[in-house]
Amino acid sequence: MAYLDHAATTPMLPEAAAAMTAQFAATGNASSLHAAGRRARRTVEEAREAFAEAIGARPSEVVFTAGGTEADNLAVKGLYWARRDADPARTRIIASPVEHHAVLDAVHWLAEHEGARVDYLPVDRYGRVHPDAFREAVERNPDDVALATVMWANNEIGTVMPVRELAAIAREAGIPLHSDAVQAFGQLDVHFGDSGLAAMTVSGHKIGGPYGIGALLLGRDQSPVPVLHGGGQERHVRSGTLDVPAIAAFAVAAVLAAERREQFATQIGSLRDELVAAVLAAVPDAVLGGDPEERLPANAHFSFPGCEGDSLLLLLDAQGIECSTGSACTAGVAQPSHVLLAAGTDPQLARGTLRFSLGHTSTKEDVAALAAAIGPAVERARTAGLS
């Protein structure tokens, strides 16, 4: 088996699994005042401190959520509502068109149900937002903007966005900028304090932590309207009993991800380069998606002319190679990727895409297995053609 889908989820780190299972035996609601509660609270707060340090934030800027999707929804909807409540003129959202659906669909929903007007930023052929374009969109009227949202790095094609430059522009105009850093965390330096962002999303299971846990890093001057109302946990921004085992494990994974990041990025980057070279050697007309240089070190993305992505997936799966088409599904039906379409990729070409994403368990053997299988798979998929 060659698992080349770490961007979907990556195996849990043994240290994180150990931290999690250790907590399963303990009782205690972190909001309770008795001894059991105090123990749980201590575990959570120590985890919060370690996590905050790993990501360059203050502990009070960490809002734990049940994953990246929830953190994205909280940032987009919560900041929109809060900013509009403060000034009814603020109904404009500036967004990149290549966001993950957790952001994009939240933005759509606000447009359909909450009177939001959305400005989608232009992107180049690598799917990157340029600071000039962002500045232009802001300056059209800085006073009517509720928020802006641009991901740190794209989950499909791996292109890295100039987030710090964008954040500086937003800050200058007094506009909160949110960034989905789910894919970037662990591969790029996403120091929250230095980023200039108002809010940033990260997720546990993409960095070797558990599923079902994520965090919204939230500047202390930001008070989004809650999406979940209840017991008032997490700065009254995100109610719900704290998931002690998941938070403990997430913090362990985050600390290790930060510690190992530079070395991981270098090693995985060179393995990724090998993978790209091997695929291009086997299929010379394959088209590398995303920015060839400024990209996530663990991401490789290709379009294979004349192939259906689904067919390739099936053929590679049969050879024990697990990857993804990188696009969203409805009832399991592949749609052409909105990311590629936004980047101006020919829609026919966009149907034959595969994303290979590496992670901490990836080996040269994985790449060799793909190198051996990809040529015949593409040839066969071309015979089957585009249905």
Next chain:
Amino acid sequence: MTENLPRTDRPLRVLAAMSGGVDSAVAAARAVEAGHDVTGVHLALSANPQSFRTGARGCCTIEDSRDARRAADVIGIPFYVWDLAERFREDVVEDFISEYEAGRTPNPCLRCNEKIKFAALLDKALALGFDAVCTGHYATVVLKEDGSRELHRASDMAKDQSYVLGVLDEKQLAHALFPLGDTLTTKEEIRAEAEQRGLAVAKKPDSHDICFIADGDTQGFLADRLGKAEGDIVDEATGEKVGTHEGAFGFTIGQRKGLRIGHPAPDGKPRYVLDISPVNNTVTVGPVEALDVSALTAIRPRWCGGEAAAPGTYTAQLRAHGGETEVFAEVVDGELRVSFTEPVRGVAPGQAIVLYDGTRVVGSATIATTTRAAAAV
């Protein structure tokens, strides 16, 4: 010998079409058990799949897709959803609408087998390196000594679906596996087998009706697509207008219900739809005897064994759940001409006639014209 689920020295690479129902799930499981290398695929046939069933069960819902995926997971095979919605719309749904518009009565299931399951799907499967497509249909495949294949009725006549497979040609048949068709198992036994295999679809209701008309309201579906157009219902004997309708396309030859004719016929007997004329949007009605047909012609014949039927006596089936009737059939100028030994009632142009020689499917064709039995004139 039957060849529904061959056991081969080398495992066959089999693509199992999984609707989300119990039959196709058990068929896929049996193919795995026979040692083959099976991959499941669910066909997404609707561009806008409904999340949940409404009324009668179709095969285009997200829930069906999920049921099929669950079954594949339990069987332990890879599973994919293939989007054939565009092909299905062009080849099956549009054809269905235009056939009704022309006053004919199409059978979309046959059309789907001919154009989608054993064409678009099979072609793609073969191109991807699969040897065969497996479905939950009930029919028997017989391998002859010379290596050719014949399609026969299912061992259990009550569940026989050879009629809707009558459109398959030699090549299609050579790559089709029907693991359920040659075993004598009742529906209850299939459900029990599914239960035993841990398949949750064991208790799922049977599908019937037309899958792309989820609520079963064919008239409403056609009215939506073709618009309502009021026209006359005319009595054939008197030429007198006896009622109005909202679109001739909504009727089928032999239909009795839903005519809403205000007063009874002079002879006091019920009246039936005898003819549908889209040109002047008129529906003609008359007594039941006038439905008797002595002969018909049928176009676009497809021969199951590859060769056209020699002139002779066959049995014919005219509807999916219809009985058999003896006919004399011959091919003249590429068209099938059929005369019935005894007159048959209610034959609608657009439907398929499938010819049998004993249990063997000889071929099928689409009914174009009918000749009224002399006695009724």
